[in-house]
Amino acid sequence: MKMDGEMDQNDHWLSRGRVRLYSFLMLGIFLMLGIGFVRYSNLIDPKGYSIYTDLFVFWGASHFALTEQALDAYNITVFSNGLRGMLPDWQALSFGWFYPPTFYLVILPLALLPYFHAYLAFMLVTLGCFVMVFRHIIRGWESLLCLAAFSGLWFNLFRGQNGYLTNKVRS
Structure with missing residues (x-):
């Protein structure tokens, strides 16, 4: 028999209702942060360049491949200089292409589109x-x-990472 305020041994503090509530709260927080990010980050700066995300490296490598310079993407100096030419405001960064050549099959269509x-x-x-x-x-x-x-999920989305393709479950 349960007394007021006591939990049955089958009751768990993380009930289905709480999971829903916490999920809705976190989703609301992420949506507010996302709206703020889009609204106040100026996704395209005043000079017309898109703000850098991790996807910029894929986009740049796809341009290298499209212009028959796919091998040059593996040379950090050549690749970095080429990407700096595409996004001049990021002069201080050094870029590397560390993916296998088969990944070009996934990213090659990116070169056909503007960055955003x-x-x-x-x-x-x-x-x-x-x-x-x-x-x-x-x-x-x-x-x-x-x-x-x-x-x-949101970090991957806002940073432009490839985690939706490369996540792996560890047991």
Whole structure:
């Protein structure tokens, strides 16, 4: 018999209702941060250059490959100088291309788009594939809510990383 305020041994503090509540709260926080990021970050600076994200390296390498200079992307000096020419405000950075040549098959279409459109296309396509695989593993709208409240999903999206393709589960 339970007394007031006591929990049954089958009750857990992290109930289904709390998971939903915490997920909605985190999703709300990330959406507010995302809106603030888009609104106040000037995704395109006054000179017309897109703000640098990690996807810039993929976009740049795709340009190297499209102009038959794919091998030059593996030379850090040549690659860095080429990318600095594409985004002059980032003179201090040194860029490297550390992906296998087969990754060019994934990124080559990016060179056909302006940087911001390439960013949107790459992130939306890879996120869509990630969610599709996730849905095959875990069913239910609550699992999608938990995924949407996961900070790694948003960090990957805002930084333009390839984590939706390269995540790996460790056991």
